[in-house]
Amino acid sequence: MVNDYLSRIVSGPVLDAMKTNGRYDRHKLQYFHWRHDPFMPVEFSVAAYRLGHSMVRPGYRLNDAHLLPIFARKATPNEESLAGFRTPPAGRAIDWGRFIDADDFPRANDGDVAAKEHRLQFAYRIDTSLVGFLHDLPRSVAGDKPASLGERNLLRGWLLGLPSGQAVARAMAETPLDDAEIILGKAVDAPAVGDVVGPIVAAVTAAGGDGTAFEGNCPLWTYILAEAVKHRTPMTVPTVEGVPISTPQLGPVGGRIVAEVFLGLLFGDGSSYLSMDPLWKPVTGTDFGLRELVRYALGRGPALG
Template sequence: MTAKHSAPVRGLMSAGRSPMFEGLFGRMFRSLPPASFGKTEDENITNLTALGIAMSGPDDEVKDGKDDEESGIPALYTYFGQFVDHDITFDPASSLQKQNDPDAMVDFRNPAFDLDNVYGRGPGDQPYMYDDGDAFLLGDALQGGSDPGAKDLPRNSAAKGRRRALIGDPRNDENAIVSQLQGLFLRFHNRKLQDNPGISSFETLQRLVRFHYQYVVLNDFLPRIVHSSVLSQLKTNGKYDATKLKFYHWKNAPFMPVEFSVAAYRFGHSMVRPGYRLNDAIRLPIFPTPASAEGLTGFREMNPAWGLDWGRLIDIDTRKYEGTDEENAKRLQYAYRIDTSLVNPLGNLPPAVASNPASLGARNLLRGWRLGLPSGQHVAQQMGVKPMDDNDILIGQGVDKPDKPLPNILSVSQAFKQNCPLWTYILAEAMHFKEPVKIAVTEDITLQTPRLGPVGGRIVAEVFLGLMYGDKHSMLNVAPDWQPDGGSDFRLKDFVGYAIGQ
């Protein structure tokens, strides 16, 4: 595996829209002071790096069977969240090593749920992504999974091992799962085109696909990650209400808040498993290891044997699990819980991905500090929420029956006394806001699943809704009562099923 296969593409050419488009980053809580975790720069770096390392979990193996860290959320939602992030934000100028002014940062990804990471600039401006009509081109066939029509993404003609995807955002080829999810969006569009011969224009078809996507974001993804008590505060008579947005406001056009992009929406890092089984024959860690020369890393043509068995990632079918090896291998995998622990591959990133620091947790924390994010306690107070006590900000895996009590944040440093970094605070908060999720697809059990609480959940939900209400072409503005053909119960599993032809 070379660095070129795992290092993310950066630069203006990665943007799906002209760099002349400016959607500024900004702040939701401008009046709050930036948090500091030491008297000097070195003390800040030392304390935050120590916290990032403390948030790195043990050496987890890639497992097929039950895992105490599992949530009740199917694993594909982790990568759907990554896909959403690539749709609404892209900052090619970001750097961990310099102080960035969020008011001057430019979001070259249009801050809207408009699938510009799929459609790019459209067939008129990027015809190499489309056939002679309005359908997307697809790549080479993939085998091994449950989908006989599985295809790789369309790619250029570079040398073997370096063929880049011809898609709206190259980041959606950065690992094998998000790459094949991107492919499903292409196929969903193509099937809608085939099934609706009366559609009058490409723009009409595009809007239909966007509405399905936005419906899943609002009615499936958001309720899985945000506690129901938080979402209920944003509704009137059971429907989302723009007048209920209290903290995310803009003057002329929606912006991307750094409290969201650098803290709250990075909850997904805690949901990543150490690896995934793709199909009967292939099980891979997220990065190559001494024991596995291969990992999920992308930016190259897909191995033709890596076709996904989608039922291992999303509940599109029922799989009885009794514990034998054969049935164990076919089990639906679940995302890890939202908590203050990242799997070890993220706690010690390979040199080809990142270094100094190699801990993703430390990198997130340092990024937030350099951007001047306020503490979690200050944000809670600003939102009218009673801040958590330091004893309740636990560091580690939020499993139901830990081997021993989890330490609190003060075990890392007294610098965090009533002064918790916003990202860590949001993850720790989720550990106290659990909801029962019945797992009937496999084990027929109920899991207490952490969800984002009144600080983290409110930030995420308000930004999601604010971006929708700020887009005059969104479903919430054009047709707020719109429903997919599958009715009000349409979920990500139905999107996947339709795309693969079920």
């Protein structure tokens, strides 16, 4: 299952470099090492694994109920939303078929509103953009300034002394991205006006900041996201449209950090399958993943064995 997850967000060549005869090999972990117990490196927790922030949608349908924003708009603070830190209201049971391709969805054209409302809600692509709700977090989530999640990520990385993305790339013997390759904006196939802001130095300068401060000195979080945009993989996903899209995946810096930490934690856990029975595989075959687990839990799939 971990391979199912990693193969979706990390580019294939990065994962292949950590395998022997098609299986993940602890001895192929080049950067994540521990003396007694595995741990969570700050480069992972403060930068690389915050890739998920760029994948958040502005709202979700938990079930057949109406679309809910992730946070209430400040102009309408009493608006029903998905904000946490409270007992879930009635009617919030999750239909996992909305989030995992455990169901068969009918195809629909753009005019079929009903089918679109019942489709699978894929995560947004990994890129250097965040949805509007994350630019102005509510006080229940961010009681202190700044209210922007992006600013909070960057400030946290600076306060903890994270090296730049280029410095980490060089330490990993990878050729760093040029400043012109670190693009701020959405990684969409057909960008509209405003979707792409531009290269980081020019974009910061145009916004009134000191763009020169980022010359060859990109924050690690931003660098990893921009690197993912450079490693796009064409694939067809089972949306109602069923059209191929270009999907960013973590590259040699971000992908290696994320994959090595996940695998290292599993190798370091004496009760994990990678430690106890590395040759085990479910009776359904090696393609078993989260989709198959959910289908089994819902009584729609075969026993795992």
